[in-house]
Each structure stands twice: as C-alpha cells, then as structure tokens.
Amino acid sequence: MTARTLELIDHGRYPLHDLASDAGRRFVDDARLTFSREGLIALEGFLRPGTTRRIVHHALSDERQGGHRFSGTSDVFFHTEAGEDRQTGLAYTKTDVPYDRISPLSPVRALYQWDLLLDFITAVVGGPVHRSADPLGAAVVQIQRDGDQQDWHFDISEYSVLLHARAPESGGVLQYALRSRDRVRRDPDAFRRITAEDPAAPLRHLPTASGTLVLHAGSVSMHRVTPVRGRTPRINATLTFNSKPGQTLNEYTRRLHFGRDH
Ligand SMILES: O=C(O)CCC(=O)C(=O)O
Ligand SMILES: [Fe+2]
Secondary structure, three states: OHHHHHOOEOOOOOOOOOOOOHHHHHHHHHHHHHHHHHOEEEEOOOEOHHHHHHHHHHHHHHHHHHOEEEEEOOOOOOOOOOOOOOOOOOOEEEEEEOHHHOOOOOHHHHHHOOHHHHHHHHHHHOOOOEEOOOOOOOEEEEEEOOOOOEEEEOOOOOEEEEEEEEOOOEEOOEEEEOOOHHHHHHOHHHHHHHHOOOOOOOOEEEOOOOOOEEEEOOOOOEEEEOOEEOOOOEEEEEEEEEOOOOOOOOHHHHHHHHOOOO
16 A cells, blocks of 8 residues: 555655655755745645546546535634634635545545655654544545635644645635734734735745645645636645644534535
8 A cells, every 4th residue: 555655656756755864854854944934845746647647537526426516705714713703705616525525546545544644744844743533624625617716714724735636727826824823813904914915914825736745834824725717627635634633623614615514
C-alpha cells in the first residue's frame, strides 16, 4: 500500500519516504521555514500527471453520484466563536463531494490514509498531527465551475492539505490574510479591509496549478477562493488534520457544505 502510494507522487523531487537523508532534511528545513514565514507551502509537481488524471476522473463521477451543490452565505468563523455570525454578505456557490462519497479507488483516499504524508506534515508544522475524525469533512473533493467561488472563512481544522488536480481557465485563486484571526475577531475594520482587498492589508495569492500540494494553516489565516471563470472546472481535494486526535467539524458546517449532518 505504502510503496504503491509513493508512486502517486514525484518522490525523486519530494522524498517523503526518506526524510532522514541529507536531501530529505534539506527539503523539510526549507518547507518548515517557508511555512512559518508564509503560513503555507506549495509543492509544485508533487502529484504525478497520472495521479491528477485519476483524481479528476473520480471527482467527476463522484460528483454525479454524491456531490452536494451549495448555494448561500456563511459565517466566516463557521460558528466556532461564541456569539459571532460574521458574514461578508456574499452568496456563493460550489459543489463538494464529502468523504463518505469519495470513491475508494480515488488517489485522494490513498494519500489521506498515507502515514508518510502525516509524518511530513508533522515535521513541517513542528508537532504531531492527526487525521480528522469527521465522517463527511475529513477529506473533501471540490468541483468549481464557471462563476463558483468560496467566500472568506477560517477553517475549523488547524491544517489543510490541498491537492490541486485541475486548474480553471482563470480565477480560482486562493487568497489569504496571513495570521489574521485575532485581528478579525477584535476589529471589524480589519475584517472590512481584508474583504475589500485594501492595499493597506496586503493579501497573499496562490493560483491553482495541477499537481501542486499546498499545506496551510487555514484556521488562523482568513482565506477565500476567487470566482472560477471558463469552461474548465477547478478540481481540488482538501485533506484535514489537527494537533489533537478525534477532532470533527460542527453541525453548522456539515449541514452547510454537505446538506446533512451524518
Ligand atoms: O479550494 C481551495 O483551494 C481551498 C478550499 C478551502 O478553503 C476549504 O475547503 O476550506
Ligand atoms: Fe478553507
């Protein structure tokens, strides 16, 4: 299983099986530095082309059989802050395939269950991480078509790995405000500046590129996905992790994104 999972990635460039070697240590040191400076790392060409093709194939058939079309608004904190329901006011759309509807044959499942990926994340974030225990949101495949977008939010999970499988013709950029949670919670003006893309509160941008693995700390950096444009859908998988075992989403978020609670 592990040997075969290794073949899903470019392990010559990204030696997840050999982190104790000189090359492995250099790779982790670089990733750790970038993660602490930028709040995320993006490993281009991490997935082999055959892997992204298989993710796309399963995403499109899983979408037909178990995809949930979301259309609406949400609280940027997903109800994790008592007494808060902070909305940008934007109605947005996207389609999610929840974990229990992702094909067992999709590489997304093999990669989520792969212990070497867990070891790599642990090394980069500097402490043990665990897979989510959420039956629906632990790992999600997202399909975004022309006009779809995800509004500003903070993730409930501490860490997300994003697997970019297909890039759209344009749009579909991950924008984030580095370590903005405390600022946004305390200061409505900070929130307004970020969502208005005020140059005084500079945002970081990450376009979608097929094959890239992104690791980000989405619970502390407010982020969104800009509107996708064109006929090619954006296809992305989100795998979630926490420093504590047994963590889940909440009912609000499950109902919002999957239309059901279990
Ligand atoms: O699709 C992405 O790049 C990010 C999605 C996201 O923010 C999320 O699933 O919470
Ligand atoms: Fe997110």
